Amino acid sequence: MRIALLSYSTKPRGGVVHTLYLAEALAAAGADVTVWSLARGGDEGFFRPVDPRVRLSLVPFPDRPGEGVGARILRFIAVLRDAFDGSRYDVVHAQDCISANAAGRCIRTVHHLDRFTTPELAACHERAIVRPYAHVCVSTAVAGELLAGWGLKATVIPNGVDAARFAAAAADGAAVGRWRRRLGRYVLTVGGIEPRKGSLDLLEAYARLGTAELRLVVAGGETLFDYRGYRTAWDERAAELGVEPVVLGTVDDAQLPSLVAGAEVFAFPSAKEGFGLAPLEALAAGVPLVVSDLPVFHEIFGDAATYATGPTALAEALRTADRTRAELGRKVAGSYTWSAAAQAHLDLYARLG
Known part of the structure; x- marks a missing residue:
């Protein structure tokens, strides 16, 4: 079976991470898989090495200084459409x-x-919902939104997680120690500073902790959109609150697991999510997890996470986080595998003919 998986970026965003892991699992199951993507700004490959059994077809997409979001979206579509058969x-x-x-x-x-x-x-966004002939959602929560909003019934196939990789990082004292020597004790969030990630709420919660011994560390943040206004507001609010978070930006993929494993607590106060891969990675590493009180998070994490929405509740959850549920968290993370996700996709492809 010849399968093309298409993505818009080579950068480390959730959908791109999903695409690569799924492609590798499909290839491991014997499928002939090609990942197509735009290669923005001179990129010559993805943010991490990819299993050589997966074919890669990257379409150059040079930057145009000053290009607005709307024009860039149209050019994204046109360039990929012209290259793909x-x-x-x-x-x-x-x-x-x-x-x-x-x-x-x-x-x-x-x-x-x-x-x-x-x-x-x-x-x-609208065309990409109504035109495809079949739909997959990574959670029943998102499938419910699709059904309620558009009357479309999707097949639910959860993400997997490379649990073994993050569990191994937790056992690598040297790598974890390097992060702790650099950062001290820290609350970690992964995903950057943007409205959907609840970044301002987390900042307010961190200020309420009232301890200089625990730092707020923000990793990730590669995005298609321009959140400079939100980031400016975030920086200004940090100054008003008298706190100094550490913003790492994009972290090398090889170093990310030890960064996650070194955290005292992992915070993910998103206003909207479809799954939550980064929090699952934290659970795999045995790190306490605090997330916003969204139905999708209850669906994915169950009793392995602490749920809190709003700065006051978030602060209290971060303050009282402990590792008593670490074993449950590892069990939850281990229940989501890419091999199972790949097999579910192959079954769907076969049914669709």
């Missing part, structure tokens, strides 16, 4: 709204649903 594949599976617009007839994974104000992006 779906007739070469038995299955064409788009992983985001941009690639779904470019792919033609395709299956679409809806990781989460958004509301956009940029007209071109709003139209891209």
Whole structure:
């Protein structure tokens, strides 16, 4: 079976992480898999090495200084559409709204649903929901939104997690120690500073902790969008509160597991999510998890997480986090595997013919 998985980026965002792990698991199961992606800004590969059994087809996408979001979205779609020939594949599976617009007839994974104000992006989002002939969602929560909003029934296939990798990082005292010597004791969040990630709420919660012994560390943040205004507001509020978070930006993939494993607590106070891969990685490393009180998080993490919404509740949850549920967290993380996700995809592809 020849399968094309399409993504819009080579950068370490959740949907891209999903695409690569799924491609590798499909290839391990014997499928002929090609990952197509735009290679932005001169990128020559993905943010991490990819199993050589997976074919890669990267489409150059040079930057244009001063290009607005709407124009860039349209150019994303046009460049990928011009390069991609779906007739070469038995299955064409788009992983985001941009690639779904470019792919033609395709299956679409809806990781989460958004509301956009940029007209071109709003139209891209809508077309990528209504045009595909089949849909996958990574949680029943998102599938419910798709059914309620568009009357579309999706197949639910959860993400996997490389639990062994993060568990091994927790046992690597040298690597964990390097982060702790650099950062001290820290609360970690992964995903950058943006509205959907609840970054301002987390900042306010951190200020309420009232301890200089625990630092707030923010990793990740590669995004398609321009959140400079939100980041400026976040920086200004940090100054008003008298706190100095550590913003690492994108962390090398090889170093990320030990960074996660070294945290005292992992915070993920998102306003909206479709799954929560980064928190599962924290659970695999035995790190206490505090997340916002969203239905999707209850679905994925169950009793392994502490739920809190709003700065006051978040602060209390971070203050009282402990490792008594570490074993339960590892068990939950271990229940989500990429091999199971790949087999569920292969079963779906077979049913769709």
